[in-house]
Amino acid sequence: MKKFLIGLVSLIVIAFVGLQIADKVVKGGEDYYVQITTDGERIDEKDSSGNPYVDYKYSLPGYDKNGEKKVLNFNASKDRPLRREAFLKVTWNEKKGVTSYEEVTQKQLPKKAAEKLGF
Template structure:
């Protein structure tokens, strides 16, 4: 009974580890910072839902540039001059973004964004 319980716990731990590895592979990646400088290209999906496409340059914490293309599904465009922290995945592109205050943007990236 004890061996069976240990085996079950080991199986759960291995399953959790495999799930986290898949999540990181599919959605994780380096962070880039950008500043919204345009209104974005507006379009509709045919069902009345608005979306805005952006093509901006993002910078990592060392100031290395990368062209970022992403779509935001909202009723209005993102606020101009707002800073965003974005997670870039080489397989899926931008998988996550969040607005951050300028003080949270690394100095090298902030210098490039001015």
């Protein structure tokens, strides 16, 4: 009976750790929170067909849920800059850099990240 319980507990722990790792792989990295404080650097480019498009390049400090800082470099492919004072949840991957971002409200910021951002 003891061996069965030990095996069951071990299986649960391994499954939990595996799910945590899988979650990071699926999400593509770690989440950081930034506040847009500039209009970004406008970059006018052309695609492979010669059609013009605009990117805005940003380099901003981001904070994870524990308040750890990382400078994040990313582009926004829009015809206008990102909205100033907006909060973004940015997914950062060690190999790929920033893989995605989405706007969040101030209430959605983790406490330590919000403190580092001045709130």
